[in-house]
Structure formats: structure tokens, C-alpha cells
Amino acid sequence: MKRPGYKEIIEKTTRNTSLSVDERIDEVFYIRQETAPDDEKERLERDVTAFTALIEMVFGENADHAHDLSLMQLFVLLFETYEEQNDFRKMGDAALGVLRLMRDEVTPWANYEQTVPRIVDALRHSAYHHYLYEILLRFLKTAFREGVEMLSVKRQAEEMLKLRMLLDETDWVDHLFDKPMQRAVAGVFSSDELLRFILHPDTHHLRRDPVEYTWMWEDICYDVEDELERRFANAPRHMGFCFRYWSAKRELLKEKYGIEWRSPSQMNPRVMFD
Numbered sequence: 001m002k003r004p005g006y007k008e009i010i011e012k013t014t015r016n017t018s019l020s021v022d023e024r025i026d027e028v029f030y031i032r033q034e035t036a037p038d039d040e041k042e043r044l045e046r047d048v049t050a051f052t053a054l055i056e057m058v059f060g061e062n063a064d065h066a067h068d069l070s071l072m073q074l075f076v077l078l079f080e081t082y083e084e085q086n087d088f089r090k091m092g093d094a095a096l097g098v099l100r101l102m103r104d105e106v107t108p109w110a111n112y113e114q115t116v117p118r119i120v121d122a123l124r125h126s127a128y129h130h131y132l133y134e135i136l137l138r139f140l141k142t143a144f145r146e147g148v149e150m151l152s153v154k155r156q157a158e159e160m161l162k163l164r165m166l167l168d169e170t171d172w173v174d175h176l177f178d179k180p181m182q183r184a185v186a187g188v189f190s191s192d193e194l195l196r197f198i199l200h201p202d203t204h205h206l207r208r209d210p211v212e213y214t215w216m217w218e219d220i221c222y223d224v225e226d227e228l229e230r231r232f233a234n235a236p237r238h239m240g241f242c243f244r245y246w247s248a249k250r251e252l253l254k255e256k257y258g259i260e261w262r263s264p265s266q267m268n269p270r271v272m273f274d
Contacts, residue, residue, distance in 0.1 A: 006035065007049050014057040021061055025070060028054055044085050051078040055097060068107045072098075072115035079122035088126040089222040095123055095131035102138040109146040112139055120156065124203070127221045129163060129213050136160040137176050144181050150188050157185050158197070165201040168214040207267040211259055220257055227252060239274045 004012070013027050032050050037043050051074050058071045075098050082090050098119060101107060116139045123132050136156050143153050150157065164170055164177075186194065202208070211217055228249055235241070246263035253259040265273050 006046055007053075010050050010053045014053050021058060021067055021070070024057065025054055025074075044081055047081045048078065048085075048090075051081065059097075059100075065104070065106055068101065069111040069115075071101060072107075072111055072119075076115050076118045079119050083122040083125060091123055091126040092128050092131065092218070095128055095135065099131065099134060099138070102135065102142075105138075105142075107142070109142050109148055112142055117156065120159070124159070127212070127218050129167060130215060130218060133160065133163040133167060133170065134173050136163070137173055140185065141176050141181060144184050150184050154188050157188055158193075159203055161185065161197055162201040162203050163213075165198065166203065166210070166213045168210075206264050206271065208264070209262040209267055211261055216257075216259070220259075224249065224252055224257075242273055 009031060010028055013031065014024055016024060016027075019027065028050055032046065035046075037046065055071065055074050055078065058067050058074065062068065062071060075094060078094055079091060082088065082094065098116075102112075116135065120132065120136060120139075123135070126132075137160055140150075140153060140157055140160060143150065189197075212221075228245060231248060232245065235244075243265065246265065250261050250263060253261045265271070
């Protein structure tokens with residue numbers, strides 16, 4: 001008889017309803033620890049398997065929101081594993097999972113205080129700016145609703161405001177950013193800071209083409225990256241390679257998607273690239 005693989009063992013454990021949710025989480029983490037491979041790539045893949053299975057399990061048994069903190073902690077681990085893998089494409093589905101919980105608007109601030117900033121730190125490296133914006137907005141809304149000192153979330157408020165100016169649309173969640181919350185957020189910043197955000201709303205070190213803040217970009221950018229990786233799989237990555245890559249990317253975006261895209265060198269003419 002074929003021995004069950006790691007995924008089968010994890011899924012069998014999560015389905016064992018003779019154990020409580022917390023007991024199943026503990027058991028999966030014990031299995032994960034005891035069977036950890038030496039190979040780093042395999043370890044990360046196994047972690048994705050374990051965390052994904054646990055998230056699915058907890059969601060299935062969390063109708064009363066009793067396990068919200070465990071769920072958010074598992075999402076933190078999943079996001080940080082994706083970041084270690086440089087697998088940012090999968091962060092989109094994970095972000096929707098976080099929003100599935102946050103949109104219920106019943107999870108207390110204490111469950112978000114330490115977890116959401118870590119999720120945001122990972123997600124900001126992805127292309128999913130709209131999901132990031134909504135997570136930040138709901139995070140700040142929860143803080144405001146529960147009377148948290150807004151100065152303590154100033155960094156997240158700054159990023160939210162910048163994204164609000166950069167995104168192609170925000171109307172799907174504008175109802176969350178009502179007048180009282182606008183005043184609370186604005187009160188954290190000086191007039192000079194607010195003016196700087198308006199003049200330079202960039203959330204990254206380098207300026208990006210505005211098309212990178214559209215829904216369409218989020219839909220296609222990783223397909224484009226995959227295609228370019230295939231094209232340049234055997235190309236030497238020596239000095240000047242970035243210009244060849246950006247030129248091919250610009251042509252692919254124009255020919256296949258009808259998108260006019262400006263490269264980092266075009267958006268940042270005073271920066272030296274090699």
C-alpha cells in the first residue's frame with residue numbers, strides 16, 4: 001500500500017473532528033516540525049500546504065468568529081511564506097481570504113493589531129494594490145470604530161492615503177472612508193505632510209507608471225512576468241540586462257494587451273540603472 005504523502009497527512013488531520021480546532025492546529029504544527037525537510041524549497045512548499053489547509057479548516061468552523069485570531073495568524077504565516085518564495089501571484093487569493101473575514105466587520109481590533117501590519121508588509125511587494133488598499137482601509141476603520149489612538153497607525157494611514165490617490169478607482173469601498181474617519185485620519189498629519197502626499201503619493205522608492213495601479217494590471221502582470229521569464233530563461237543577466245527586459249516587456253504589453261507602459265528608467269530619468 002502506498003504511504004500517504006505530506007498533503008494527505010495534513011488534510012486527514014484537519015478533517016479529524018474528534019479534535020477541537022485548536023488541537024488540530026497544534027497537531028499540524030507538530031507534524032510540520034517533526035517532518036521538516038532539509039531542502040529550503042521543499043520546506044516552504046510544505047508550509048504553504050499546511051497553512052492553506054489550516055485556513056480552509058478554520059474558515060469552515062468559524063461561523064461564530066471564535067477563531068478569528070488563529071485565522072489571522074495563519075494568514076500572516078502564509079503571506080510571509082509566499083514572500084520567502086517570491087511567489088507574489090498567490091497573494092491575490094490570500095488577500096481575498098483576509099478580506100472575506102474583514103468584510104464581516106465583527107472581528108475586534110485586538111485580532112488585527114499585530115497581524116494586519118505583517119500581512120500588509122508582505123502584500124505591498126505584490127501587484128495587488130486594490131486589495132492592499134481595502135485591507136488598510138478596513139484596518140483603520142476598525143481602529144477608529146474601537147477608539148484606538150490613530151497616531152499609533154500613522155504609517156498605515158499614510159500608505160492608505162497614498163494608494164487612494166494612485167488607484168484608478170476606489171468607489172467600491174468609498175463608503176468606509178466617511179467624513180468622521182476622514183477627519184480622524186487627516187488629524188494625524190500636518191498640513192505639510194498632507195501636501196507632500198498630494199505632490200508625491202508614490203508608495204515605493206521609485207515612481208511607477210500609473211497603469212500599474214489599475215485593476216487590469218493586477219489581472220495580467222504576472223502572466224506577463226511568466227512570459228518574459230520563459231523568453232529570457234537562458235539569457236545572461238549581466239549589466240544592462242534590465243533595459244533589454246523592460247524593452248521586451250513594453251512590446252509585449254503593447255502587442256498583446258494594448259497597454260502603453262513606461263519603464264522604471266522612463267519614470268525615473270534621474271536614477272541610474274544597470
